[in-house]
Amino acid sequence: MKSSALKFVSFLFLAMTIIPSFLVFAQILNMNQNKTLMFIGTVGWFVTAPFWMKK
């Protein structure tokens, strides 16, 4: 259960690395906001994923 929740959080961070770019394309976000969100998504993924990704 705990692992599933963590997985969910990891994938949210992973989504944060790609979805903002589509919002830039749709002219909803600007480039700077995109860069910040992608960085947060990157850090979040690398901090959370090692706990459940064994190999």
Place this chain on the structure above:
Amino acid sequence: MALFSRKSLVTKLDAVNEFEREPVPEGKLKGWKSFVGTYAGEHTAGTEFVLGPLFVAHGVTASDLLWGLLIGNFLAVLSWAYLTAKISVKKRVTLYYQLEKIGGKNFALGYNLVNAGLFCFLAGSMIAVSATAVGIPFDLPMPTLNDIYPNSVGWVLTVMVVGAITTVVAMFGFDQVARFANLAAPWMIMIFIAAAVAVLPELGVTSLSDFWPVAETKIWNGVPLEGQSKFTFWHITFFAWFCNMAMHIGMADMSLLRYAKKWQYGFASSAGMILGHYIAWVASGILYALFLHQSANSTEFAPGPVAYNAVGIAGALCVIIAGWTTANPTLYRAGLAVQAINAKWKTWKVTLVVGLVTTVAAMFPALVMKLLEFVALYGLILMPAGAVIFADVYLLPKLGLQEEYAERAGLRFNTAAAATWVLTLLICLWLNLSFGIEIFFVGLPGWFIAVVLYVVASRLVQKRAV
């Protein structure tokens, strides 16, 4: 620190030795999912940041690129499935062991050494790619497309630092690197796609219908950059097919696919082709086109700053990690291959020497700028070994000749296999020099030549023995 634990290295070495000299047992076979994951991860790497932009630099048109990649990658997947996977499942041993059975210990050793040398250059190019991102905070002068030699002291120092770190980690921490590479793989492909999508508006694409006209005029406009040759549909098709020639037609992936329950798992390679050799190449080409657009066709060629300008720190990190996670296992494998000369040599010492050679090579930007040619040459040089295995497995028994002749005859060196390798490469060189057949294409006739040569040479060698 676990990263520098000797124990992990020993454990890894033990793992590498698993079933090295025996067929993989039934209980150790793996399902298709693990092959999909492995191929997707292995083929989304640091090289993708260089190859996609080089297609742009070589002036390919948009339609030639997209169709060429589609057909070339399709042919690559067929090669993996029908050649490599079929033989892997039939034999279930590593490429090295199969080569030893056919060509003898000394032949396999020669293959290992050549492979190690090629691995060094590949790892070197990836260290250089990482260095372009590491150098961003220091405002490092970046190499240009036509550079051959190091262009500044700063460049040399940056490469030395990245090379030293890569070497030390390869010496002591392969397990952690492999784990980190798996962790980075899904993130990396996200960054590739995200970066390309985010910069499209800057190229003038604000709706899907804008994409094609912009692709044809601003991204892959068909005009090569100064000093670069012109690429056509055929260059792209053959490059996409043969860039991993060593792995499929050359049979290096026997070591991986011998674990497949069915030969059809060879089709799992399509995951790597779609993500790495289609989406990532297209994406990195788009990023480079934006750079060219903004810099008035500057000849500077540095994946780090290109990715950083597009998506900030995440982009620069992606270049560093992609380069590093490709360079590291490659360096480690090169060390193991060299160590095969003398098992008494300490792996870490061999890796240290290999790392030094690799780092020196990485200082020369030509390694990155000529990556297309190098990758093609890499596949070509190792291809005859795969042709020898193919002929040995399928043709020799049908022609009344003995397969795995070195093992059966107790030879340490099978002249037929060695002559096939050397003569094939000499004929390919002759085709290149005399008829102008470019290195990207010569592998195709080369494979047929190698098969015929091996059959003829085997008949001569085995007849003489009788």
